[in-house]
Amino acid sequence: xxxxxxxxxxxxxxxxxxxxxxxxxxxxxxxxxxxxxxxxxxxxxxxxxxxxxxxxxxxxxxxxxxxxxxxxxxxxxxxxxxxxxxxxxxxxxxxxxxxxxxxxxxxxxxxxxxxxxxxxxxxxxxxxxxxxxxxxxxxxxxxxxxxxxxxxxxxxxxxxxxxxxxxxxxxxxxxxxxx
Amino acid sequence: xxxxxxxxxxxxxxxxxxxxxxxxxxxxxxxxxxxxxxxxxxxxxxxxxxxxxxxxxxxxxxxxxxxxxxxxxxxxxxxxxxxxxxxxxxxxxxxxxxxxxxxxxxxxxxxxxxxxxxxxxxxxxxxxxxxxxxxxxxxxxxxxxxxxxxxxxxxxxxxxxxxxxxxxxxxxxxxxxxx
Numbered sequence: 001x002x003x004x005x006x007x008x009x010x011x012x013x014x015x016x017x018x019x020x021x022x023x024x025x026x027x028x029x030x031x032x033x034x035x036x037x038x039x040x041x042x043x044x045x046x047x048x049x050x051x052x053x054x055x056x057x058x059x060x061x062x063x064x065x066x067x068x069x070x071x072x073x074x075x076x077x078x079x080x081x082x083x084x085x086x087x088x089x090x091x092x093x094x095x096x097x098x099x100x101x102x103x104x105x106x107x108x109x110x111x112x113x114x115x116x117x118x119x120x121x122x123x124x125x126x127x128x129x130x131x132x133x134x135x136x137x138x139x140x141x142x143x144x145x146x147x148x149x150x151x152x153x154x155x156x157x158x159x160x161x162x163x164x165x166x167x168x169x170x171x172x173x174x175x176x177x178x179x
Numbered sequence: 180x181x182x183x184x185x186x187x188x189x190x191x192x193x194x195x196x197x198x199x200x201x202x203x204x205x206x207x208x209x210x211x212x213x214x215x216x217x218x219x220x221x222x223x224x225x226x227x228x229x230x231x232x233x234x235x236x237x238x239x240x241x242x243x244x245x246x247x248x249x250x251x252x253x254x255x256x257x258x259x260x261x262x263x264x265x266x267x268x269x270x271x272x273x274x275x276x277x278x279x280x281x282x283x284x285x286x287x288x289x290x291x292x293x294x295x296x297x298x299x300x301x302x303x304x305x306x307x308x309x310x311x312x313x314x315x316x317x318x319x320x321x322x323x324x325x326x327x328x329x330x331x332x333x334x335x336x337x338x339x340x341x342x343x344x345x346x347x348x349x350x351x352x353x354x355x356x357x358x
Contacts, residue, residue, distance in 0.1 A: 005188040009216070012186035022310060025256065037188070041255050042219050043294055076220050077204065081287040081354040082294060103352040106282065106296070108260040115222055115261060115294075117285070131201060171350040173282040175260040 004028075010035045041108075044116045045085035046073020046154070048161055049098055051123035054138035055158065058093050060150055061134040068150035071118065071157060072096075086119045094136045095128035105160060105172040107153040116153040120161075120168060141165075152176050183207075189214045220287075223295045224264035225252020225333070227340055228277055230302035233317035234337065237272050239329055240313040247329035250297065250336060251275075265298045273315045274307035284339060284351040286332040295332040299340075299347060320344075331355050 005015050005028040013032030020027055020036055028037040048071055049056040057069040072093040076085040083100050090096050101120035108115055127136050139145070141162050149155040153176060160172045184194050184207040192211030199206055199215055207216040227250055228235040236248040251272040255264040262279050269275050280299035287294055306315050318324070320341050328334040332355060339351045 003189050003214075007186055007188050007191035009184040009186055009188045009194075010182050012191050015188075035182075038254070039257060040221050041257060043222060075217070076294070078218060078220060078292045079289060081289065082285065083287075083352070083354070103285065103350055106261065106285065108262075110258060110260065113257045115255070115296075117294075171282055173262075175262070 005037055008033060008035055009037065039113075041113045041115055043076040043082065043085075044073050044109075044114050044153075045076045045082050045089060046071045046116070046118050047086045047090045047098055047100075047121040048104060048118055048157060049090060049094070049096060049121045049123050050166060051138055054140050055144070055161070056094060056096065056123060056127060056136060056138050057144075057149075058129070058132075058136050059134040060132065061129075062132045065150035067134070068148050069145050070150040071154040073116065073118070073154070076117075082117050083119055086117070087121070090121065091130075093130045093133050095130055096126070096136070097124045098122060099124050102168045103171055104168060105157045105174065107156055107172075108175040109151075109153050110176065111178040116151075116157075118157045120166070184216055187212060187214055188216065218292075220292045220294055222255040222261065222264075223252050223288075223293050223332075224255045224261050224268060225250045225295070225297050226265045226269045226277055226279075226300040227283060227297055227336060228269060228273070228275060228300045228302050229345060230317055233319050234323070234340070235273060235275065235302060235306060235315060235317055236323075236328075237308070237312040238314040238316075239311065240308075241311045244329035246313070247327050248324050249329040250333040252295065252297070252333070255296075261296050262298055265296070266300070269300065270309075272309045272312050274309055275305070275315070276303045277301060278303050281347045282350055283347060284336045284353065286335055286351075287354040288330075288332050289355065290357040295330075295336075297333075297336045299345070
């Protein structure tokens with residue numbers, strides 16, 4: 001999560017938090033120039049990468065969840081599509097080129113203020129460990145380290161994947177509420 | 180689009196644009212405290228609301244696209260799911276309660292830096308015009324004002340809807356690139 005806004009990014013003025021006229025939520029508003037600075041959920045994009053019946057996971061070399069295993073995924077960037085972002089994150093984290101498959105899941109992660117969008121993909125060539133990864137490995141269904149999966153949304157997507165052995169039976173739309 | 184960041188929202192220091200170490204994109208970085216301020220795509224959520232074979236559209240009372248017709252939709256807020264946000268926007272723009280249906284489309288709108296997520300929904304009661312709406316109306320398939328639809332993503336979603344007469348045959352995943 002980003003730190004709370006204290007200064008206006010447009011004019012440098014002091015920020016107050018209040019509900020603007022015609023709105024129903026507290027926003028960061030500049031006392032000097034009046035600019036309203038909104039904060040909204042962000043999109044995380046990633047790939048469930050399959051190769052010979054196994055799924056590729058990356059062991060994280062960064063916080064949060066250092067040392068836990070994750071589906072390659074990260075923040076979508078301006079100028080790219082969700083699928084392009086998912087492929088880029090897979091290249092960055094797992095040094096892996098993939099053939100993109102269908103949209104697989106959209107998971108709202110309320111506490112994080114994020115929407116996690118996963119695509120299916122097939123490994124196309126080698127793989128390795130990017131700068132945010134300690135190790136990348138392929139796991140068969142019965143080898144998945146379920147207790148050491150980094151994020152609940154990734155665990156959900158993997159569970160849905162193996163429920164039907166990778167068949168894209170539907171888009172899986174899910175919300176993870178704060179516990 | 181938000182205006183470019185000139186001052187650090189954390190400390191008020193001056194912002195420079197450069198590529199941070201280990202990154203590959205130009206970011207807004209504070210010259211004083213070093214905070215990196217990321218900008219990423221935002222999520223827009225909305226409903227294709229059906230009632231007796233007709234679809235509900237709202238005539239916009241605000242820019243951009245004042246006077247054009249739109250599917251009720253708007254920016255997803257922190258603390259809500261995509262479906263909850265879509266229902267909230269429908270209530271705000273069309274004063275309409277709906278019974279939410281399945282996920283229908285996810286459209287990347289590259290130029291806007293947005294992902295537009297649409298759900299199907301059924302009208303449950305009355306409707307009206309919210310503060311961002313001049314008029315709300317139900318349109319049969321052959322009445323849709325195709326030349327006066329506000330946004331390309333909404334037009335895409337409506338086209339997909341009427342292609343199969345509202346049958347949720349698949350999630351429609353689409354990217355609109357800048358022309």
